[in-house]
Amino acid sequence: xxxxxxxxxxxxxxxxxxxxxxxxxxxxxxxxxxxxxxxxxxxxxxxxxxxxxxxxxxxxxxxxxxxxxxxxxxxxxxxxxxxxxxxxxxxxxxxxxxxxxxxxxxxxxxxxxxxxxxxxxxxxx
Amino acid sequence: xxxxxxxxxxxxxxxxxxxxxxxxxxxxxxxxxxxxxxxxxxxxxxxxxxxxxxxxxxxxxxxxxxxxxxxxxxxxxxxxxxxxxxxxxxxxxxxxxxxxxxxxxxxx
Numbered sequence: 001x002x003x004x005x006x007x008x009x010x011x012x013x014x015x016x017x018x019x020x021x022x023x024x025x026x027x028x029x030x031x032x033x034x035x036x037x038x039x040x041x042x043x044x045x046x047x048x049x050x051x052x053x054x055x056x057x058x059x060x061x062x063x064x065x066x067x068x069x070x071x072x073x074x075x076x077x078x079x080x081x082x083x084x085x086x087x088x089x090x091x092x093x094x095x096x097x098x099x100x101x102x103x104x105x106x107x108x109x110x111x112x113x114x115x116x117x118x119x120x121x122x123x124x125x
Numbered sequence: 126x127x128x129x130x131x132x133x134x135x136x137x138x139x140x141x142x143x144x145x146x147x148x149x150x151x152x153x154x155x156x157x158x159x160x161x162x163x164x165x166x167x168x169x170x171x172x173x174x175x176x177x178x179x180x181x182x183x184x185x186x187x188x189x190x191x192x193x194x195x196x197x198x199x200x201x202x203x204x205x206x207x208x209x210x211x212x213x214x215x216x217x218x219x220x221x222x223x224x225x226x227x228x229x230x231x232x233x
Contacts, residue, residue, distance in 0.1 A: 004169075038225075045225065045227050045228065046213055046215075046225035046226075046228075047225070048222050048223050048224070048225070059221065061221065061222040062221060062222060063222070095169075095170065097170075100175070102156075102158055102217055102218075104155050104156075104158065104217070104218055104219060104220070105155075105220075107220055107221060109158065109217040109218070109219075109221070109223055110217055110223065111158075111160035111172065111175045111215060111217050112160075112162075112170075112172060112215075113172045113175075113181065114169075114172075115169045115170040115171075115172075116169055117167065117168060117169045118169075
């Protein structure tokens with residue numbers, strides 16, 4: 001059974017880069033599903049951050065696009081998120097999840113059928 | 126951006142009772158592309174419903190989803206002790222970004 005497990009630093013200093021990894025076990029990361037990050041912050045609640053496909057397609061929340069990158073490492077079966085120039089408002093619980101593809105016009109969109117338990121990130125000096 | 130408003134914020138019920146949760150969108154959701162999730166502390170969130178009314182395999186049939194356009198509901202016909210949790214709706218039927226509602230807590 002496929003499982004997702006987030007890992008991260010726990011605490012990040014303001015203005016630095018947050019790097020998170022999601023390890024995929026029990027299944028293939030090249031299976032035709034998408035892979036995404038969703039966060040839950042006190043200020044905005046649940047917020048979609050980014051989604052990627054193993055072939056290299058990447059999609060970002062427009063509100064975060066200038067500060068975030070997502071990547072999929074098919075050989076090592078994990079995907080990762082980098083969030084640059086963090087501030088206190090980036091403090092929250094970060095989830096990785098598997099996305100099921102749907103099409104809205106020219107857009108690819110997803111619901112998330114499998115999630116990790118989340119990793120807590122605190123931005124503090 | 127589509128805003129999803131969930132109501133009520135908290136639903137206080139007893140086991141065996143019926144729970145009706147509402148999710149209202151700021152604009153019509155294409156093709157009823159709406160999902161419902163169950164969140165419990167320390168656990169991985171669980172997808173319950175997608176496409177507004179399609180139940181995920183393995184989800185008990187006491188969970189049902191309905192609605193279209195801008196108004197959607199999640200109904201739990203008879204609450205079991207394990208159903209007390211926070212429930213979120215998410216729309217994926219608009220231009221980016223996909224968005225989530227603010228959640229409804231179902232408490233004993």
